[in-house]
Amino acid sequence: SMASPALLMxxxxxxxxxxxxxxxxxxxxxxxxxxxxxxKAGPNDLQTKADRLVQMSICxxxxxxxxxxxxxxxxxxxxxxxxxxxxxxxxxxxILKKPCPAQYTGIKEEExxxxxxxxxxxxxxxxxxxxxxxxxxxxxxxxxxxxxxINQPYYNYEAGANAVLGRTIxxxxxxxxxGFQLTEAPAGKxxxxxxRSHSNALVNECITALNPDHVIRxxxxxxxxxxxxxxxxxxxxxxxxxxxxxxxxxxxxxxxAVGGKITDIRGNSFQYNKEVKHMNSAGVLATLRNYDxxxxxxxxxxxxxxxx
Numbered sequence: 001s002m003a004s005p006a007l008l009m010x011x012x013x014x015x016x017x018x019x020x021x022x023x024x025x026x027x028x029x030x031x032x033x034x035x036x037x038x039x040k041a042g043p044n045d046l047q048t049k050a051d052r053l054v055q056m057s058i059c060x061x062x063x064x065x066x067x068x069x070x071x072x073x074x075x076x077x078x079x080x081x082x083x084x085x086x087x088x089x090x091x092x093x094x095i096l097k098k099p100c101p102a103q104y105t106g107i108k109e110e111e112x113x114x115x116x117x118x119x120x121x122x123x124x125x126x127x128x129x130x131x132x133x134x135x136x137x138x139x140x141x142x143x144x145x146x147x148x149x150i151n152q153p154y155y156n157y158e159a160g161a162n163a164v165l166g167r168t169i170x171x172x173x174x175x176x177x178x179g180f181q182l183t184e185a186p187a188g189k190x191x192x193x194x195x196r197s198h199s200n201a202l203v204n205e206c207i208t209a210l211n212p213d214h215v216i217r218x219x220x221x222x223x224x225x226x227x228x229x230x231x232x233x234x235x236x237x238x239x240x241x242x243x244x245x246x247x248x249x250x251x252x253x254x255x256x257a258v259g260g261k262i263t264d265i266r267g268n269s270f271q272y273n274k275e276v277k278h279m280n281s282a283g284v285l286a287t288l289r290n291y292d293x294x295x296x297x298x299x300x301x302x303x304x305x306x307x308x
Contacts, residue, residue, distance in 0.1 A: 006100035007107050008139070008147060008172070011066060013091035015114075015137040015149045016170055018061045021088035022054045022135040023153035023166045026119060029053065030130075037126055044197050046122045051075055054118035054135060057086040062137075065089075068109035070274045073116040074246045101174030104146065113140045113274045115249035121220030123197050130154035132196075134222030138249025140272030147172040148250030150222045169226070171257035182258055183231030184289055189213050193224045193233035198242045206239035206265070206302045210294060221284070225251035228288045229258060235294045239265050239302050241281040245272060248280060255286060262286035266303045267295055282306040 005013070029035065029050040036049030055073045060082035062071055117136040119125060124132035131154055139147040148171055155167040171177030185191055192212040195203060196219045207215055216233055218224060221243055227233040249272055252262045263269055264282035283306050287294060 005096045006105045007109060007112075008104045009096055009098065009100045010091070011062075011069070011112065011114075011139060012147050012149065012170060012172060013093075013095035014062060014065055015139070016092040016095055016168055017090040018058050018088045019135050019137055019149045019151035019168055020166075021061070022058055022118065023151045025053050025057055025086075026050045026125075026133065026135065026153040027165070030125070035126055044123060046126055047075060048119065048122060048126060050125065051119045051122055052077060053086065055116060056082045057088065058116050058118060058135075058137060060086060061088045062114060066109050066112070070113045071116060072113065072246065072274065072278075074118060074244065095170065098175065101172060103174065104141065104172075107141055111141055113272055114138065115140065115246040115272060117222070117246040120222045120247060124219035129219060130157050132219040132223045134220055134226070136222050136246060136250040138246065138251075138253055138272070140249055143271045143273040143276070145249045145252040145256065145270070145272055148253035150226065150250050150254060152226070169254060171254035173253060173257050175257065177229070177254045177257040180226070180230060182229055185228075185231045185234035189234060191216065191233045191235075193218060193227045193236050195238055195240070195242070198240060200240060202239050202302060202305055206298060207237060209299045209302070210235070210237065210297050221247035222251050225255050225262075225286060228260060228286060229255065231288075234287060234290065236284060236286040237294065238284040239298075239306060240283055241279055241306065243280040243284050244278050245270065245276065245280065246278070248284065255288065258288065260286065260288040261291040263295075264308060265298055265306050266308065268308055282308040
């Protein structure tokens with residue numbers, strides 16, 4: 001008889017379906033036209049009805065199936081009862097069929113931490129830059145990001161009326177990543193992807209020091225890592241403290257699963273245990289290939305300005 005799938009694969013398979021449900025909620029809120037925008041810390045820190053409903057859906061759905069897992073989401077939400085229409089009970093069969101990497105077969109529920117960004121790129125969402133938006137579900141074990149799901153609710157949205165909207169990318173360390181075509185950036189080109197709405201003098205000083213051929217400014221950490229794995233950018237550089245653990249956990253797992261690297265600006269890896277502070281206060285440096293080329297060119301003045 002087949003052994004039942006390892007816990008990690010069950011969690012990833014469920015997170016896949018939960019992320020697809022989340023994408024439907026995101027699209028429904030947008031098409032209904034009332035985004036219910038709330039300012040949190042200021043005009044660049046927004047929350048919409050989609051952020052709230054999606055987080056409730058993801059957290060309640062996963063908590064119901066995996067009650068001992070720690071789930072940390074971006075939004076501070078009232079702990080009201082979640083209506084049944086927000087619960088996703090399904091899972092991706094294809095993921096369950098894949099063997100769990102040996103080092104993760106013995107994981108127990110209480111050892112996992114799931115970091116959730118219900119809507120990464122909220123500001124872009126409110127401005128109609130829909131391809132910047134992602135739903136992020138990152139899975140950590142032993143303080144390390146080991147699996148992740150990124151859904152792009154509006155992938156393909158400019159491809160015409162008959163195009164299938166949205167896609168789900170997922171990955172597990174030791175197994176690889178799926179749902180996209182892994183592509184390297186053009187050889188010898190230095191294309192840097194960075195923030196769109198959180199720029200400042202330090203962010204720009206850091207980019208200038210890298211002497212890039214081209215700079216792409218887009219919203220969302222999930223979106224930026226997708227730019228790396230699809231070969232549209234060679235480095236993701238953000239010399240500022242704005243990024244949080246729920247922004248980086250899922251993208252990190254997927255990037256690492258295909259041999260890339262992500263750290264803070266000073267080269268420290270991120271920790272994802274449940275006690276850790278939420279802010280990635282020393283910024284982000286990520287590449288699919290050639291990490292050292294960029295790491296070696298970050299000015300010491302920039303590193304000294306950012307305290308982990």
